[in-house]
Amino acid sequence: MKFYKYPITEERTEIKIRPIQERPDVRERVEQIVEAVRSGGDAAIQEFTRRFDGVDLPLQAVSRETLSRALAELEPSLRKAIELAIRNIKTFHKAQYLQAQAEDESYIETQPGVTCTRLLRAIERVGLYVPGGSAPLFSTLLMLAVPALLAGAKEIVVVTPPQQNRDYPVTSVVLAAAALLGITEVYPIGGAQAIAALAFGTKTVRAVDKIFGPGNSYVDLAKQIVTTHPACRVGIDLPAGPSEVCIIADDSARIELIVADLLAQAEHGPDSQVVLLTTSTRIFEGLQAELARQTKLLPRRAICEKSLLCARAALLNDLNEALNLSNEYAPEHLILAVNNAQQCLEKVTSAGSVFVGELAAESFGDYASGTNHVLPTVGWARVTGGVSVASFQKWITVQRLTQEGVDGLAPTVALLARAEGLEGHARAAELRMTKYVRGGCNV
């Protein structure tokens, strides 16, 4: 961990910095995978699956029987926990859905005879990427599927890395969770090849409209490549980078909780971003020892030690300074372990998800408080929020004009159109006016 005691301007910049990964070699490899799947379809996927995952199986959807079996074999206490998580995620996300519904079809008359509205429509076919790798992140499936279902997506497709296993082609908990959610289309495909399959479609996997879900740098690059590819129109949820936490702590905070949260972030992966901003000398000076003590307790301590190498802790003069720094950094997760957390919250302008007060560990939001855990990283919180029901929907605007509306608005529109040199636009408006219709006059 790097320590900054009352940092000066240059040091403040250092605290906010994120590693920039310009890796043209990786980009080139991912582009090759994407193009290979685009032209080679199922056969290319099978080949990459053999090469990257060490799994040699004919490409096919997981059978309904396997899905049901996974659910039947799910450990009852784990099933209960997953059900509770689903319930809380649903409760929170449903409020957003109802809000949007209320706006749907509420007409606004902008001037007499001119009424406009917006219609809410679900994106029809969506693809959810559930990462495998060192930890089977079934929680991501819950975070993506619940808002998709609430939005009313007609078809939900799940892709997740395969495993060499006689009973289950992918982690059985992911299959059980899918079955619990009523999802029936799951493919054992991972990596960039899974993203390419969802984007371009193959004989087995039909293309989707939008791809969701975090993944490693290959998956993230593949998402960026397909969404800007001239030969397909596929949306993506968010660019994804390493997970991040920023904790703002004052002297009221308990150091063992702060450190537990820092380590929960650090254990994600060696590139996890961990930042502590504190006004407490006690915490700042006690950090090193407490980190050492708690790291030893963790099975993933090797990963923690690696990610802590570039972690940052700063001792600051006051909370405003901390909040400014955090807003500029725009962390994925922000924990406000301070006395007057509500007052601090009001000053937060950029963050993915905020945990108010030291009782609110990030872990709660990662799994089951109800908020979404697919959030903006690497500074994207300046620009966008995380996944929500709206991520699975789109608005269509609508306008209607009565004859009064046309007569009132057409002269204005014609004038504006001619000022832009677009005579055809002017004529299309004017032709509808009473004076031309009645007079039978051809403009």
Added chain:
Amino acid sequence: MKFYKYPITEERTEIKIRPIQERPDVRERVEQIVEAVRSGGDAAIQEFTRRFDGVDLPLQAVSRETLSRALAELEPSLRKAIELAIRNIKTFHKAQYLQAQAEDESYIETQPGVTCTRLLRAIERVGLYVPGGSAPLFSTLLMLAVPALLAGAKEIVVVTPPQQNRDYPVTSVVLAAAALLGITEVYPIGGAQAIAALAFGTKTVRAVDKIFGPGNSYVDLAKQIVTTHPACRVGIDLPAGPSEVCIIADDSARIELIVADLLAQAEHGPDSQVVLLTTSTRIFEGLQAELARQTKLLPRRAICEKSLLCARAALLNDLNEALNLSNEYAPEHLILAVNNAQQCLEKVTSAGSVFVGELAAESFGDYASGTNHVLPTVGWARVTGGVSVASFQKWITVQRLTQEGVDGLAPTVALLARAEGLEGHARAAELRMTKYVRGGCNV
């Protein structure tokens, strides 16, 4: 125009097809411009402006004096028309803003002691690209600036192609409109170099958080390149392609209005996409002659004739067939020139903006009905709507837990975290439970 009488399946595919432009040479050139501006800053921009726009001026913001003068010199009737457009756009977009405001800070208790909410925040610094070229599209400035102002964006930057003119560095109407809207930061820069300046920042132009606005294929490519560039985090509104209209007409429609709308679209540019789906033999068979008659009346007839070369008209059996085809095509603009337009509207699943009934010419929405004209093209309407107030905002999720909330939720979270192999996450939740705090026990 290509005519399809009761098209069979293969012909239906032809009707929906859009030209795919895979132009690696253009991409390479745009990448070079972007990288040159990234490393060369102001000097690089000045050089591209000289080369591409034929304008050789030191790079600087348009002065306040010039902005005020442009407004003072604006023709009064045009000023009145612009003010009316602003008023209508504001009225419609404000409804979205109020809706979002209502949701802001409404807390949801997902389980006892666990409350979640979302906070609405404006994106702080936004860049608006206003195209120049063959027509000075000041209407785009209105469509972007009004929602930006409603959202509460702190800083609004406008870029627009320069002109060689003693009095005004860019089209004076754009400056007048900017002054009317209260925008004070305008740069005479166009093309890919403008996008790169907004993305990376230079000595003169500070980088923005998100870039908005349509442009030619260079501008569009530049937006896609910067938003996926590893060295910056800049959002973009929408991928942009040539403008499109799809008209669905039954036998109640007047052919002269249909054709006026087709031509209003065609005059945008030679690559405009124009599609007519009709159940009326009269309209289908009368189309050619009416197109020929009206095209002659237009100053931009050469452009119209070019874009009409690849326009499509189909005679179909019934309106359901037309609606299915339109939904699959997902047009930017959809005109429902039919008797029971409301019934048809309910079946629309993908379109940017819908014009209900034959009185609702697309021109009205292009300028002043109140809806936004920055809309999804080339099929993106399957995935996203157009620009709205929400495009300039982001949600931050928030959670709070009481001790009761912690005690109720921590066991579930710990179980889920351990099932994912994340012991640190489990510990961070458990450490907050009463039994550990009270007992002074270290988990």
